[in-house]
Amino acid sequence: MSSVRLDVRTREPFADGHRFAGGGAYEVITATAHYSVDPEASAHRSIADLDLAPRDSDGAVRFSGDVEILRPVGGGRRRLFFDWGNRGNKRAVQYFCDAPHTNRPQTLADAGNGYLLRRGYTVVFGAWQGDLLPGDGRLLLDLPVATRGTEPVRALTTAEFIVDELTRSLPLSRWTSTRSSPVSERGVRTARLTRRRYPHSEPEELPQETWQFARLQGGGSDLRGSSVAVVPSRHDLLIDDGFRPGWIHELTYEAEEPLVLGLGLAAVRDLVSHLRHDPAQPVGEINYAYGWGRSQTGRAIRDFIHLGFNEDTEGRPVFDGLLPHVSGAGRLVAERFTNLTVPGGQQYEDHLAAADAFPFAYAESVDHLTGRRDAIMKRASDPKVLHTQTSTEYWQRRGSLTHTTTDGRDLGFPPNVRGYLWSSSQHVADPAAGAPTKGICNHLGNVVATSALFRAVLEALDAWVSEGVEPPPSAVPTVADGTLVTMEEWSRQFPAVPSALRPYGPNELYAVDRSAVPPVADTSGRYTVLVPAVDIDGNETAGVRAPMVSVPLGTYTGWNTRAPGQGHGALHEFSGSTFPFAATEDERLFTGDPRPSVASRYGDAAGYVARIRAAAEDLATRRLLLDEDVERAAREATDWSAPRHDVELP
Known part of the structure; x- marks a missing residue:
């Protein structure tokens, strides 16, 4: 027993009825999906606490969620493209069409270069994350709360807080967009709060009289709201002297009222x-279905496959192809009191998050620490997958484990998977990025432009599914050819870039005892995490090199280090770095930079643009770039790829 009823709320022309070449006119459909799930079905055994969800008179668990659809009025190419909205936000049009981000696409400008619409895709945005709060146009999923009869479900949980500037109160979820798991009455009395300098530092406990479950209210500029009040709250944490910037605060408390989050899959x-x-659905005939998710939703896709959700309740495949991007080796792991907004574990932040659990690889492998055998891909209903990740995933998200054994030997991918490293790029690459900044890091952010690669990957997936045309071969670093290396080898390769504070190492991964609260890492059992090798400029040698990496104006890394006072030296979230080359040989000599200058490499701006065009044409020949993006690459390279780069030659 599993069904959907879709109640359409509105249908409106998109972009005033503009006709996209190849796709025609589009309309925007908004709807509410009403779901009914059989909690006894074997397909739902992996959903935590489903047995504790309220049931209707038929024994079904019911819930509902937002759906929005960009539909080609003339039917398009009968291809559905599902955007696994990251934290409830629509992202596919932004990244595939180089469009500004908006959760309410309405105008022609919102379509960017129109790629998805010119290709006639039916673009579907469906809510899947149940712990989001309303606001900013996020898609919401209304999920049931697990209960034991009339009693709430309670258990110990942890919440980690890191702030960039002094802050007195935060929601227990740490994110204003996200529902907090409320503290129980007993939890108010028994909770413990600690803070530590680094993830492995000895924590110090904060006395209970120095903090409370409360929030600050007021502090506004007008007369009525200028004063500040402390309001008791089961959903917020307040520290009298404030959260210390850059320190890791960890709250352990008894929470209650968990949502049945696994229903999102x-x-x-x-x-x-x-x-x-x-036949009653509102989008017309669909021949093929594809899905894409980045970061959090890339992990959701990997869990969706691993847990068997790509087979519907009638035994039919759901997606023909899926595109998980920058998930690293992680999965979603929606357990009791999971905060789905929290990113996968990083070196400094959320270090022991449950996102990284065996199996890591698509191909079958053995966990060398436990002897367990498993794989992400193991069913006849599995889709074709093109897994893409950046340098950041190798440093922060244990990305090498997607294609190696747990002890660091080459494993590769099964026949229905291809993997691609987008060399020397970072986790988030805004298509509309401006000049880089440092933020709370030591180095300028990574400026490599990669959005064009999304379009090529989708074209390859569509050709693979609909025409049987094999996609480009996997392009990832390997141990065998020396392009996937240990930290020690990488350190020998990376050049002596002036002012570069190198990382201590990639984010390590240990076996973790998750029965303990907070979780405890067993440092006697470690999984092997490797990183891509680099050339004499410090740019990665393997993978798919975007034109800006093939023809560099600097060294681009997938890592950045935290500045003093912010966890100095540790890797920062999902940030990469740019280390510009010296503009001239005179500058290079004065700064002691071992890397050749921009002038000695390219001569002038025209020489640089010509090299960029040649690199783009080479990618297009290998079906890793669309022909239309060759021209874009050359056009965007004028004036030395400004504003991403600032090169001034005499």
Whole structure:
């Protein structure tokens, strides 16, 4: 028993009825999806606490969520493209069309270069994350709370807080966009709060009289709101002297009222199946279904496959192809009191998050610490997958484990998977990025432009599914050819770039005892995490090199280090770095830079643009770039790729 009823709320022309070449006119459909799930079905055994969800008179668990659709009025190419909205935000049009981010696409400007619409895709945005709060146009999923009869479900949980500047109160979720798991009455009395300088530092406990479950209210500029009040709250934490910037604060408390978060995967399965097979659905005939998610939602895709959700309740495949991007080796792991907004574990932040759990690889492998055998891909219903990741995932998200054994030997991918490293790029690469800044890091952010690669990957997936045309071969670093190396080898390769504070190492991964609260790492059992090798400029040698990396104006890394006072020296979140080359040989000599200058490499701006065009044409020949993006690459390279780069030659 599993069904969907889709109530359409509005249908409006998109972009005033503009006709996209190849795709025609589009309309925007908003709807509410009503879901009904059989909690006894074997397909739902992986959903934590589903047995504790309220049931209706038929024994079903019901819930609902937002759906929005960009639909080609003339039917398009009968291809559905599902955007696993990152934290409830629409991202596909932004990244595939180089468009400004908006959760309410309405105008022609919101379509960017129009790629998805010119290609006639039916773009579907469906809510899957159940712990989000309303605001900013986020897609919401209304999920049931697990209960034991009339009693709430309670258990110990942890929440980690790191702030960039002095802050007195925060929601227990740490994110204003996200529902907090409320503290129980007993938890108010028994909770413990600690702070530590680095993840492995000895924590110091904060006396209970110095903090409380409360929030600050007021502090505004007008007369009525200028004063400040402390309001008791089961959803917030207040420290009298404030959260110390850059320190790791960890709260352990008894929480209650957990949401049945795993139903989000069932929602995606049932919505897409409904749109493909139900004659009453509002989008017209669909021949193929693809899905894309980045970071958090890339992890959701990997869990979706691993847990068998790509087969609907009637045994039919749901997606023909999926595109998980920058997930690293992580999965979603929606357990009791999971905060789905929290990123996967990083070296400094959320270090022991549950996101990284065996299996890491798509191909079958053995956990050398436990002897367990498993794989992400193991069912006849599995889709074709093109897994893409950046340098950051190798440094922060244990990305090497997607294609190596747990003890660091080459494993590769199964036949229905390809993997691509987008060399020397960082986790987030805004298509509209401006000049880089440092933020709370030691170095300028990574400026490599990679959005064009999204379009090529989708074209390759579509050709693979619909025409049987093999995609470009996997392009990832390997141990065998010396392009996937240990930290020690990488340190020998990386040049002596002036002012570069190198990382201590990649984010390590240990076996973790998750029965303990907070979780405890077993440092006697470590998984092997490797990083891509680099050339004499410090740029990565393996993978797919975007034109800016093939023809560099600097060294681009997937890592950046925290500045003094912010966890100095540790890797910062998902940030990369740019270390510009000296503009001239005179500058290079004065700064002691071992890397050749811009002038000695390219001569002038025209020489640089010509080299960029040649690199783009080479990618297009290998089907890693669309022909239309060759021209874009050359056009954007004028004036030395400003504003991403600032090169001034005499």
